[in-house]
Amino acid sequence: MANTNEDIPREMLAAQLVKHKSPPVVQKTTNSDPAQLGPYDLLLKTGVASLCHTDLMVQAGFMPALNGLPMTMSHEGAGVVVAKGSSTQNIQIGDRIMSGITFHACGKCEACNAPPGKDWQQFCFDNGGAVGITMNGAFAEYHIVDSRTSCKIPDEVSFLTAAPLACAGITAYRGVKIASESIQKDGWLAIVGAGGGLGHFGVQFAKALGLKVIAIDARDDGLEIARKYGADHVVDARESKDAVVKKVQDLTSGKGVDSTLNVSDHPSTAALSAAITRTHGIVVQAAQPQEVTVPFQDIILRDITIKGTMHGGKNLSDEMLKLVAKHGIKAEAQIFQGLEQVPEMFELLEAGKIKGKAVCVVDKDSV
Known part of the structure; x- marks a missing residue:
């Protein structure tokens, strides 16, 4: 049973990959049902989602979607918790969250059971997948993440900086x-x-x-x-x-x-x-x-x-966010307003015309 205090719409807008080697399509899609959340899942109302070079590899078909196409893109998201699974700990409705990429790590493989101090769980994608890479991601009004790989965002850090930190950072x-x-x-x-x-x-x-x-x-x-x-x-x-x-x-x-x-x-x-x-x-x-x-x-x-090296897991991400808050580290962001501009973001990234990070404001009221 999921915990929620918000009326979640059944439909939402999303930028989805419908065909490999083609631009994403912005269209209506079915939202996740809070009642169907896994015990450790979070449903986030997306504030900001950003574009990563890896998205071009996803677009090209280098990493096939686990459930086929269409698939919502972006593995760099930040949003507010509107529903959470029954076993989720230390995260509350209303918390600001930087999306974790790894989803439902198996807990059994070499990556999950690395030596102490080795934050390697982020390499386990075979069990549940990778948000925005092999399963639906953050270029949507709502998206689901795993609470065990996602991080609370310090008050000093804006969504505009937090979203790009999820992978690039x-x-x-x-x-x-x-x-x-x-x-x-x-x-x-x-x-x-x-x-x-x-x-x-x-x-x-x-x-x-x-x-x-x-x-x-x-x-x-x-x-x-x-x-x-x-x-x-x-x-x-x-x-x-x-x-x-x-x-x-x-x-x-x-x-x-x-x-x-x-x-x-x-x-x-x-x-x-x-x-x-x-x-x-x-x-x-x-x-x-x-x-x-x-x-x-x-x-x-x-x-x-x-x-x-690749991206890091939750422990290293929490450490990074503390450093970002302490030193006022910022994302150099080229800002796009609304999911409707996501296809343009892809076009500019492919042409090498993005300065810093291409960042999409999905919910302007949260930014």
Whole structure:
């Protein structure tokens, strides 16, 4: 039995994928019945939902929907609890929530039973699925999430910032945390793609954690955003690889940075990330190009480690949200009003014309 204090409409508006490799369609669909919520489920009245690069992969059919199409998109959501399952704890009707992506993790696999301190449950998608990726997501007036992977949003954090944190933010935060483990005293972190949707969060997280940051981007607005959010130095990746490497080495006493976080999907950036990293250093690869290609000279001859990372689970997300609230970290948001503008958001993202994160205000009264 679900708990609710609101009259939930039976129909709602949603932006849905109806055919792979085609724009989403904004249409009426059936809302979830609160009486059918699972014991740990939350029904959120969506305040804000944002667009992620992974949505383009979903659109292309890279991650098939568990229940087929149509499927409501967006795995970056934030909203208010209007109904909750009977076993949900520590979350009340009216709470502001950042949507968790993992839905009904199995509790049995290697990801769910990782060693203490390893927040890996976010990799368990085979049991219940992934919100907005393999099942209905946040580009709708209401959406369902799992209370065990979702987080309360601190009062200091707006929905406009919280929604992009659900994937882009936590991916950048986990990447910065992993990279920081290899940074020596007075050492440096480089972020490749620092002015993008993930990168601008990475710059802010790194500075909040007391790190020195070299921001690398290949766009004028990306370099501008990296400066805006506190990067110590910016380097234009449109220069030759050798020129970028020399500039980074000049800033780091000839050694290169201790760690590099790569959040750019461009085919050249994995190699660039390794080349600017000092001998025995680490490259944290969060970007998802079709192939990660690095010359052997840049990793084998210099003992470079490449470590993959994806988004983080609830414990790390709660930690991130506290840091965001404490340091006033913000999303660089290109704001769209209403679900009707979601197809335009996809069009602009595919054309590379989004500055920061594309964020849709679903319920203007909650923002």
